[in-house]
Amino acid sequence: MPSDARPQELTYADVNRDVVRSLVETGSKYYITLACSIGVMLTCFFFPWFYQLYYGIGAAGVNHPSVWGTYLASFIFWIGLSHSGTLLSCVLHITNSEWRKAMYRSAEAMTLFSLCVAAMMVMVHVGRPWFIHWAVPYPNQMEMWPNFRSPLMFDVMAITTYLTGSTIFIYMGSIPDFAAVRDRTTGWRHHMYVVLSLGWRGTDLEWHRLRWAYTFLAVLIIPLAVSVHSIVSWDFALSIVPALHQTIFAPYFVVGAIYSGTAGIVTVMYFLRKYMNFEQYITKVHFDNLGKLLLVLSLIWTYINIVELFTGWYGGTSGEIEALRYRLFGYYAPLYWEMILFCAVAPLLMISKRFRTSFVPMLILSILINIGMYTERFLIVGTSLSRQYLPDAWGLYVPSLVELSIIVGSVAMFITLFLIFVKIFPSVSIYEVKETLPEPEPDTTTGEPEWQPTH
Amino acid sequence: MATHALGLFETPSEALAAAGELKGSGFGQPSVISPIPLETAEEVLGEKKSVIKRFTFFGALFGGLGGFALAAGTAVLYVHPTGGRPIITWPPFLIITYEMTILFGILATVIGFLVSARFPAFRDRIYVPEAAVDKFAVAVPCEDRGVFEKAEAILRGAGAGEVREVTE
Numbered sequence: 049m050p051s052d053a054r055p056q057e058l059t060y061a062d063v064n065r066d067v068v069r070s071l072v073e074t075g076s077k078y079y080i081t082l083a084c085s086i087g088v089m090l091t092c093f094f095f096p097w098f099y100q101l102y103y104g105i106g107a108a109g110v111n112h113p114s115v116w117g118t119y120l121a122s123f124i125f126w127i128g129l130s131h132s133g134t135l136l137s138c139v140l141h142i143t144n145s146e147w148r149k150a151m152y153r154s155a156e157a158m159t160l161f162s163l164c165v166a167a168m169m170v171m172v173h174v175g176r177p178w179f180i181h182w183a184v185p186y187p188n189q190m191e192m193w194p195n196f197r198s199p200l201m202f203d204v205m206a207i208t209t210y211l212t213g214s215t216i217f218i219y220m221g222s223i224p225d226f227a228a229v230r231d232r233t234t235g236w237r238h239h240m241y242v243v244l245s246l247g248w249r250g251t252d253l254e255w256h257r258l259r260w261a262y263t264f265l266a267v268l269i270i271p272l273a274v275s276v277h278s279i280v281s282w283d284f285a286l287s288i289v290p291a292l293h294q295t296i297f298a299p300y301f302v303v304g305a306i307y308s309g310t311a312g313i314v315t316v317m318y319f320l321r322k323y324m325n326f327e328q329y330i331t332k333v334h335f336d337n338l339g340k341l342l343l344v345l346s347l348i349w350t351y352i353n354i355v356e357l358f359t360g361w362y363g364g365t366s367g368e369i370e371a372l373r374y375r376l377f378g379y380y381a382p383l384y385w386e387m388i389l390f391c392a393v394a395p396l397l398m399i400s401k402r403f404r405t406s407f408v409p410m411l412i413l414s415i416l417i418n419i420g421m422y423t424e425r426f427l428i429v430g431t432s433l434s435r436q437y438l439p440d441a442w443g444l445y446v447p448s449l450v451e452l453s454i455i456v457g458s459v460a461m462f463i464t465l466f467l468i469f470v471k472i473f474p475s476v477s478i479y480e481v482k483e484t485l486p487e488p489e490p491d492t493t494t495g496e497p498e499w500q501p502t503h
Numbered sequence: 504m505a506t507h508a509l510g511l512f513e514t515p516s517e518a519l520a521a522a523g524e525l526k527g528s529g530f531g532q533p534s535v536i537s538p539i540p541l542e543t544a545e546e547v548l549g550e551k552k553s554v555i556k557r558f559t560f561f562g563a564l565f566g567g568l569g570g571f572a573l574a575a576g577t578a579v580l581y582v583h584p585t586g587g588r589p590i591i592t593w594p595p596f597l598i599i600t601y602e603m604t605i606l607f608g609i610l611a612t613v614i615g616f617l618v619s620a621r622f623p624a625f626r627d628r629i630y631v632p633e634a635a636v637d638k639f640a641v642a643v644p645c646e647d648r649g650v651f652e653k654a655e656a657i658l659r660g661a662g663a664g665e666v667r668e669v670t671e
Contacts, residue, residue, distance in 0.1 A: 059637065064636050185577065191581070205603065212606060216610075246623040250635060251536050256540075256551045258616070264608075269609075271605070275598075479538060483540070487514055488514060
């Protein structure tokens, strides 16, 4: 662990002060951003969705043979984006990595909100969301039970479990911090943190129990996260559509998910660092380490893409060859090569340490990677269904304005949820950052005690 | 209403030394309140057994059995023959089993945590807000004034900047 991962020249009291400040001091910039993101979410997500509910699923561009469109691509994208947060946090917790401590809370929040947006995309995709409870096994007068052989039911179980696990994981890790914030706040905030902290005091017994429970959760969530995106891949791989029916799909999806999730963490860290004044906490070391991880993931992702092409070609069936030819040189080919540029070529810049430790270039690259990864998901869904076995089943899919608008709206929804999060949850873990600091020195100051309620 | 002597320390090593001394002097089990988890607390205060692992294990076991029973039971109750294949099909049902194992393992871990750490607890208990910032507190139960004074002497001797008499 590089020793400079720890925030420099901070005391325990500074950490409490800075994190509480991030929660209670809110400038006009925050409110303007929140208002804009809520506005975009309502205009671009909920309005088109209600329009689609009113006029029917025909408002979307999906039709035979491409019955899956950007809604499904967005679903995979958001599930994928959710992957690095909790998974990375769990892996780094188990391996006791010190650089995790300043950034994991926000990464986990990213997981949680990506999953929420992904769940919303399912609602939009199914067309008649008021029947969504039919996916839940419950005794009913119709004698209708879900088919547990279907990958869609695997999805329901896996995503429910992952959403539950991620919510519990982020909450449990935050309990000591809620207690620390509880002591520094007044009014409704104080009441909220009293409830959220459950009466935490920080006794040796409580720390002991938290450590055990947290570690167990981490151990349970790591295989869960891997299973979730494997299962999402089986939505496609268990079909017999050329270019989808491949054994490599599970690792391909998992790697892609961690890749886009890590890029998402870089994006979130940049904004958190810059606009929540966490410069001392989120440092070049974090960007350097995330950059190295991204570089490795980009190489694995590239390798899997090559293998996917090779096995398709080596299989030699006419359906597979046509699907590959169409993907590389057909109608959607510019999107394919854009994906390769953003996700396989551009990330090679991260070989340079200077690049990895430069904030703005890393931000730009992380956004480009996620644009590329969204394209990947669109291509998986779009090109495969457009080019199935028989030419009379071929067809083009072009998203409608409603679908395009909902993509923009889903991003706004994520931003809105995240903006609300940063004002409720301590975005940087107070107690874990303190663990990275040197032990406190005997106090010689006579100022106001740091624990006094001030806000 | 139990009375406790509570000493506030600047450093974790001082606090742990005081807790160790109190324990060695025949006082009741002292507790250390700290802003961070103290790795060496168990060495001083004795090893703690946790029931969380049992909750996790039995929760996961229940989830696994329940998950398989749900999938297999559905298949048996609502028979849906597919090309002469078995009604109870292992590969897809194991996925449901796996997910339910983890779901119930997680939920049981949380219950185990709440039960074993005695949460939620909203009544007044021994607590000092400074211990959520940068101070380390040691609290020990005292039956009477004489015991309190003895505890206070030990706490001050170990470097406590302040000793308070608190009741729970």
